[in-house]
Amino acid sequence: MTPILAFRDVWVEYGDKIVLEKIDLSVAEGAFVSVVGPSGAGKSTFLRLVLGQEAPSRGAIDLDGRPLRPEPGRDRGVVFQRYSVFPHLNVIDNVMFGLDCEGSMLRGRLTGARRRAALEQAEAMLVQVGLGAALHVFPAQLSGGMQQRLAIAQALIMRPRILLLDEPFGALDPGVRLDMHGLISALWREHRLTILMVTHDIKEAFKLGTRVLAFDKRRHDPQAPNRFGSAVVYDFPLDQKAPPVVPAALAAMAAPATA
């Protein structure tokens, strides 16, 4: 079966600094891939490549068997740790924004029956993420957890082929983070999503993922720290039926979990 995402011999270099080296990777449709690694290991660079915000210096990336388009598109949705939502739009308009933009690019502004259908779709998505009672509230009035629920709804309404999460729960209190784990797992199952999630929290990575990738440098040259880039140094498939066990080598590599 064609993987949804394939990296073939991908390198990222800035001048003489090598950030990622020789990334060969296939991601199966429906996977929940957690990405961990020390700060500076290239995790955000990896997400930017998948988003199309950055092009590899060498190598190729395919999405659904075709070269990934070198600009962000609706086939990839993203949720960042903060600031993903529009502060001047209320909750429902935040979710409608993408549908409106897409509608106006294809067939002019959404009006009449098409707009009503889009509103129903947006409302149903907001109910699913637990914001059904806050449709007309502005982001400044929402807690951090609720803002992340809104950011997830905003990304999912576009039905992305891949959902990218960049430390989405990193700024949340432990209890709220637990609620969000339940929410993202349920959405992943219901919508049969393919998710790539960068996290600093190794327990979170093993709890939510069906696979954990760890980025780090394989080789260090103390005389020339830029000479070698990061690669995928661990690639763990997880058995969802077994309780997650964090390997000692990885636990030592990651920052201590805060939740």
Ligand code: ADP
């Ligand atoms: P992580 O997300 O794992 O912390 P990043 O992907 O943010 O790592 O960064 C990886 C490395 O690439 C870092 O050393 C960072 O300084 C470097 N880097 C990222 N973007 C640029 C850039 N535009 N120019 C030069 N170096 C960069």
